[in-house]
Amino acid sequence: ETGVTQSPTHLIKTRGQQVTLRCSSQSGHNTVSWYQQALGQGPQFIFQYYREEENGRGNFPPRFSGLQFPNYSSELNVNALELDDSALYLCASMLASGGDTQYFGPGTRLTVL
């Protein structure tokens, strides 16, 4: 157990809808990253939040957005869902001053129909 939790576990949406995924970081971890993992692929970096500010973004369109709250919990929002958004969404927390080690939550499996 990493202490990182995510909700919901599974989600089914239809194309064009919007979705919000949630993550609670490990206690004391002030940095959270979100990744998308398609079937058979490694995780791809979406973005990272540190102290409630986005401080890094991967190659994902603006319809992927996020928030980090004062308690370091986080949300990933995806608008105008596309079929290719079907994937496992992972959040990973780390302590900014504690090296580069990231700990993943259990993930949310999103299916877009």
Added chain:
Amino acid sequence: QKEVEQNSGPLSVPEGAIASLNCTYSDRGSQSFFWYRQYSGKSPELIMFIYSNGDKEDGRFTAQLNKASQYVSLLIRDSQPSDSATYLCAVKKPSSNTGKLIFGQGTTLQVKP
């Protein structure tokens, strides 16, 4: 050329044997290297990280880093059926001031009883 490359496998070894998993990366300035294990349907679990050239041992696991050859490997001694999983190699980009990790696509390991 992919930034992090792994042979997708499957790599099949008999129980008790040594499993050798390999990873190459393209950015010569990369500093931090990670191995994650991912069981089917689960999220990645950190096994080891390595920052310096040479070997780093933790129980049955040994990570090996050769920065000159841009090569990192994971050895699993006395392989057990419970080691059957996908192993993900991840590299932190040197130019990144975030925790962004670049993952390979993973190598599937099968340990046969």
